[in-house]
Amino acid sequence: MSSIMSRAGMTGMANNKISKKGTFGTTMGIASVIAILVVLVLIVFAALSIVTAKADLKLSQKTAESTEAFYIADSAAEEKLAKVAAAAKGGEGWEAALGEDYSIKADGDSALVSYEVPIDAGKSLSVRLRVYAGGDVVRELWQVRSTTEWKGDNDVKLIIE
Numbered sequence: 001m002s003s004i005m006s007r008a009g010m011t012g013m014a015n016n017k018i019s020k021k022g023t024f025g026t027t028m029g030i031a032s033v034i035a036i037l038v039v040l041v042l043i044v045f046a047a048l049s050i051v052t053a054k055a056d057l058k059l060s061q062k063t064a065e066s067t068e069a070f071y072i073a074d075s076a077a078e079e080k081l082a083k084v085a086a087a088a089k090g091g092e093g094w095e096a097a098l099g100e101d102y103s104i105k106a107d108g109d110s111a112l113v114s115y116e117v118p119i120d121a122g123k124s125l126s127v128r129l130r131v132y133a134g135g136d137v138v139r140e141l142w143q144v145r146s147t148t149e150w151k152g153d154n155d156v157k158l159i160i161e
Contacts, residue, residue, distance in 0.1 A: 066120070070144070073119040077127050081137065084113050089135040109133050112140070122148045 084102070087094040095104050095111070103114040110132045117125045128141035 069120050070125070073117045073125045077115075077117045077125050077142070080115055080117070081127070081129065081139075084129055084131065085135070085137045088131045088137055091135075094131075114141075116145075118147075119144065122146060 080101070084098065087097040090097065098104070098113070101115055105112045105114075107130075110130050113129045113131055115127050117127070119125055123144055124147050126141060126143050126145045127139070130138045130140050132138070
C-alpha cells in the first residue's frame with residue numbers, strides 16, 4: 001500500500017509540476033510580449049530623435065547662414081554710414097561726394113540720406129539717416145526689409161455658394 005501511495009503521491013507531484021509549468025510558460029510569454037513592446041517603443045523614440053536632430057541641424061545651419069549674411073550687410077551699412085558722416089563733416093557740397101548709391105532729400109536745415117544694402121536674394125537692410133548742417137548724423141531707420149513681393153493665395157473659398 002505504501003508503494004501505491006508513493007506512486008499516487010508522485011503522480012500528484014507530477015500533476016502539480018505540469019500545472020505550474022503551464023502557468024510559468026504563460027507568465028514567460030507575457031513578459032516576452034512586454035519586453036518586445038518596450039524595445040519597439042524605444043526604437044520608435046530613437047528614430048524620432050534622429051529625425052528631430054537632423055531637422056534641428058538644418059534649421060541651425062540656415063539660421064547661421066542668415067545671421068552671417070545680416071552681419072556682413074550690417075558691416076557694409078556701417079561703412080556707408082561712416083562715409084556719409086565723413087562727407088557731412090567736409091562742409092558744403094558733401095552730397096556730391098557720396099555718389100549714386102545714396103538717395104538724398106533736403107529737409108529744411110537737414111537732409112535725409114537713404115540707402116539699401118542687400119542681405120540675400122529676398123532681404124535688404126534699409127537705412128535712413130538725418131544729416132544736420134553741422135555735420136551731425138542721426139540714424140532714423142535701420143531695418144531689414146523684404147525685397148520680394150508677397151502674393152497671397154486667394155484660391156481657397158471659405159463660403160460655399
